[in-house]
Amino acid sequence: MVKFENVTKQYGKDAPAVDNVSFGVAAGEFVSLVGHSGAGKSTLLKLLIAEDKPTSGYVYLGDMDVNTIRKSELPGLRRRVGAIFQDFRLLPDRTAYENIAFALEVSGAAGKDIKEVVPQVLKLVGLEDKAKKFPRQLSGGEKQRVAIARALVHHPDVIVADEPTGNLDPVTSWDIIRLLARINEVGGTSIILATHDREIVNALERRVITLDHGKLIRDEIKGRYVI
Amino acid sequence: MITFFRIIRTGIVGFWRNIWLSLATVLILIVSLSILTSLIILNVVSDHVVADIRSRVDVSAYFKPDASESSIMEIKADLERFDNVASIEYVSRDEALARFKEEHADNEVIIQSLDEIGNNPLEASLNIKASEASAYKAIANFIESKYSELVDKVNYRETASLIDRLFSVTETVRRAGLAASGILLFVAFLVAFNTVRLAIFSMRDEISVMRLVGASNFFIRGPFLVEGILGGLLASTVTFVLFLGLTFALSPPVTRFLSGYDIFAYYYGHALQIFVLQLAVGIIVGMASSTIAIRRYLRV
Secondary structure: OEEEEEEEEOOOOOOOOEEEEEEEEOOOOEEEEEOOOOOOHHHHHHHHOOOOOOOEEEEEEOOEEOOOOOHHHHHHHHHHEEEEEOOOOOOOOOOHHHHHHHHHHOOOOOHHHHHHHHHHHHHHOOOHHHOOOOHHHOOHHHHHHHHHHHHHOOOOOEEEEEOOOOOOOHHHHHHHHHHHHHHHHHHOOEEEEEEOOHHHHHHHOOEEEEEEOOEEEEEEOOOOOOO | OHHHHHHHHHHHHHHHHOHHHHHHHHHHHHHHHHHHHHHHHHHHHHHHHHHHHHHHOOEEEEEOOOOOHHHHHHHHHHHHOOOOEEEEEEEOHHHHHHHHHHHOOOOHHHHHHHHHHOOOOOOOEEEEEEOOOOHHHHHHHHHHHHOOOOEEEEEOHHHHHHHHHHHHHHHHHHHHHHHHHHHHHHHHHHHHHHHHHHHHHHOHHHHHHHHHOOOOHHHHHHHHHHHHHHHHHHHHHHHHHHHHHHHHHHHHHHHHHOOOOOHHHHHHHOHHHHHHHHHHHHHHHHHHHHHHHHHHHOOO
């Protein structure tokens, strides 16, 4: 589903942020990407959603070569990859419902479909009673659920989560991780979770890829957080 | 189609969100469009005035008091053989006096001084209308050279210089107006450009979210283009209505001044053409400025 092939990303003349990394993620897989801050986790995810281009190497999503993609194909790519972030990236002047509907509106979905899909995903993330709340009226965990719901509306092949629990307390963090795990199990959506939360990684007992200074140093099927 | 409507709606929302900036853009566009429209009206008015003066002026040959009516009629017959002489009117001394008195009937001083003179001080004249303006000079020269002993003076050069002067004045006004509207249109362009630029900056977060959730370029850029077009649309509509009122209000005095030429009738009669022109200029300025701002500041 997702494949990184000898990917190197260098910003300026510093040491590369990502140094010759290769790995693949199969459909339906749940992968944790761990390492210290600055180890290259976010950079890898940025490369996958084509926010940045690798200095060398290839990134594939299915049969799509993400680096050489034409500008007109970018929206299509980004609909196949749902992205969630530490800072949620919700629009403050729209309600939870509108934030989710927005993702459908901008891609030309019909009003009828929007009215059908948005309540569904809201229910899936357990926020059906918060539809009319603005982000400032929601807790951090709720905001992240809205972001997850928004990432889900396009039925993406893969969800990339960049430190989704970075701003949340441990209990809420677990709720979010469980939600992601359920989406992975029920919907078969691949998930790439970048985190440095040791407990979460150890408890998940899923595949773990460890990065250090841009290099891939460990890739284990039932991994633990070891650095 | 639904995308199209959403883009337009988003554009209108954006226009409202920056309403003061948008109004500044619209205002300056209105000023430049107004100058442009004034130019159009000035053009037709000056054309009309020139045509009017041309049709009114003619070659007037004034005859010495001792020229007999029969010799004047001979000259008239002689002149009528010219191809480009349209008409000749003979005004006898008595008739000239009658007209003069009628014209100055309410001026006591003139009437009294006429009475004091006792005899008729006016000269008989031939008023010749030519079919084209260029023929006046030839006709005047012909009369002056052939009948110099009977003719006191031939009056045509004065009106020629009047037409020249009128032309040069309107030409100057036209050029100055064109330059002014050109400069103002450029300023309008810059203001519109800046408005869209600021809108793009203030929507940074929204734009980054749009990209994140896979909005097409068209959807991200479209609303800003709509904003620009909307400004042009509003400005041209306001200008059109403004001039409708203005020409209507100014019509009576101008009509009196311009011997029956009605600028409101002209404006109303050419409403469609004028509005289309205003629309075209307004929308092109709005569209061009947004397009350039988008290309510069909104990399997708």
